[in-house]
Amino acid sequence: MSAEIKPSKSLLHNALIKIVSEKLSLIALIIVFLYFLVAMLTAMGVLASNWGQEIGQSYAAPSFEAIKNYFGLDIFGRSVLLKTIKATETAVVIGVVVSMISIVIGTLLGMLAGYFGGFVDELIVWFYTTFASIPGVMLLVAIAFILGKGTTTVFLSLGLTSWLGLCRIVRAEVMKHKEREYIQAANAIGATHTRKLFNHILPNISHLLIINFTQTFDSAVKAEVVLSFLGLGVVGRPSWGTMIDDSKLELARGVWWQLAAATFAMFLIVLAFNILGDALRDALDPKLKGK
């Protein structure tokens, strides 16, 4: 009996099909996509470029006169809706940049430790163990104080403190993979370390990086809000953290809309990323395949 041999679908392709077929994860994916789209459009100046403009009375309450007034106005009479949209850009940029920094550092160190073992492994394990022993918030605050305040500081301070988890996982995974047959085969044909690490092992552990991205993105968005609330975060451009920081005073006047807008915007993306992260883990983890 003969049968047509179809090329098998890639892991990612499979995962995507699985996510799209589930309603909840599809909604989460759409939300995330929309946030990224909004961020891109604001960065290009298509959306909310005039967020700094004064459009009415200071602290005017939400009204349905115009779209800009839906979420009310802030202390300087600026639209809270436009600020929330502009802050999306801040959040997404921070989420992406921080995740990238953390993935690059975590993956690189994890792979080196897991692949070479011995002294390299000991050194890297010692390094991340020491790093992990410093309380996270303290380290963040210390880095922010040394580097001064601003967006770059937030990138670096969050990126430099969030690679530990990934490094550990990648190390363990690489240790496992380097004993597998396909690596032994690569050894047999004389492949270099670089080739084995980046051409063979890395694609096989890439699902971990994707899952980790969703988690780091999530925590970076939350950490930025905490830093801004403590006065250590983004200055001079809207961020959900500074909006919430403003609200702690404004609530005394009965001005709740800035807090509500920023909290809701943050809640939605964090929730969507959490759901997406779960769905990705289910879809990408080979152990859960078929379950």
Add this chain to the structure above:
Amino acid sequence: MKMPNVLLIILSATFLVFAGCTKKQDSNERVLNLVSPAEIKGFDPIQADDLYSGREISKIYEGLLQYHWLKMPYELVPNLAAALPVISKDGITYTFKLRSGVKFQDDAAFAGGKGREVEANDFVYSIKRLADSRNQATGWWVLDGKLKGLNEWREKNSKLPATNYDEEVEGVKALDKYTLQFKLAKAFPQFLYALAMPFTYAVSKEVVAKYGKEFINHPIGTGPYILPIFDQGKKITYTKNPTFREKLYPSDASPEFKNLLSDAGKRLPLVEKIVVHVMKETQPAWLKLNKGEIDYYSVPKDNFATAIKNNKLSDELAKKGFILEIAPQLDVTYTAFNFENKLFHNKKLRQAMYLAYDEPKANELFYNNTAFPAQSIIAPGIAGVDKNYVNPFKGPKLTEAKKLLAEAGYPDGKGLPELKYDIPDSTVSRQMGEYFQKQMEQIGVKIKIISSPWPEFQAKVKKKAVEVYGLAWGADYPDAENFLQLFYGPNKSPGANGSNYDNPQFNKEFEAATQMQDSPERTARYEKLNKFLAEEVVALFGVHRQAYILEQGWLKNYHPTDLHHDAVQYLNIDTQKKAELLKNF
């Protein structure tokens, strides 16, 4: 239901611990609860150049003179001095007799742990300590060039391996145990005010020697309260000094303070304990005030609309027994330039920036329209302010601002680098920074906001590591000289002239005016200097604020004041009334 014994014990212990933590103050104990809106740098009088540190230091240390608690206009009266000084006819020699029997607070630094008597030599030492360049005293400006031979002593000793405190200085001498003599380098009628400021408070040589660098955290003075150690915490607890001399509540008062005489003749201080809560954020402090846990606090800007209507308290607050005190402050807010940066030598740039700034709007946003617009540096209520004068460069006049900016060489801000704007790190300061940024954006001037904690912010100003920064100056004494000296060249950072402005013409005229006795001619000169600074736009002058202070109904003898750093010793708590009023909270 049965509960295992161990669990029961753990639960009871937890309950006891929490009960201990939330222990309420005994309403019979007279404790003052106050707020400091900024961190305290430390307790060294010679470094007390900010209001908040000055207030704390004055609870423990004292000087020769003080302001009468119940007299307005401000009147200097003796404190550690037995009487006001005898002043020579030429206004050069000031001779003080000291009060006898005044003792330093007990400390291990003294023989037997018992504080010794204060002598004239202690003041000589304290003044020299202020002058010692090794101490980098932030208060040195107050005596810089004022006392005969002191600058020379400072200069000479800075080159020696160690400062020689035994070397005699003609300008400050102890004639005997209780007689202290100052000789001025030239007439300086404001000199007596300097002796009521924290910088010249008496410190003891033994204590400084014992604690060395840690002296800043071990305040041992002669004042009404003691603080064994300052731990930079968020709560500073002072207790009554058991060896405090017999000092009485004043028995005479200006007409407006006659109602504050109920404690006349009583021995000071009137309360046993003071708790100062360091609270940078206004809302927690406001909530504490509304729970009756703080005795007075100024109304935060965001609570103003609900708390005060037509300059009267809301019914809800009035029912709780609160009293509203409104008083203009002797202060000015301003945005300073660091003139070390050549960029700001461009007068048209400064004028353009000032013209772009919408100050009436800022007054509405940040002061609920209660502040008075500042035309120049001197606060109203002090001789030297022309009431009818309006600064021609006060904004908002955008068209003129843009025109001047182009004339300055930066049309629409082109070619002008991004300016760094330093602020202390509170939410309101950030909002003010954002407001400034927004105002400057209108003419194309780009601003980057940099925020730092208050002590760090001050350190940056002292190190000249700032470009543009927002600040307020509260009078140290009721004389225009105290405001004008903010732009006097020799007072550059680390002195009070944080702008590092140095204009020979201004310096010369300032020196001439400040040597004159109070007279219409001197006032005219002050006015002229004030206008000169206004039109030079040496800073972007903001507002003169008004204090809106809520005082608990049980607090006695309180009145808002700018200069009485030592006010707490006169305050009292009516414990019976407190117990009654607290029922309404």
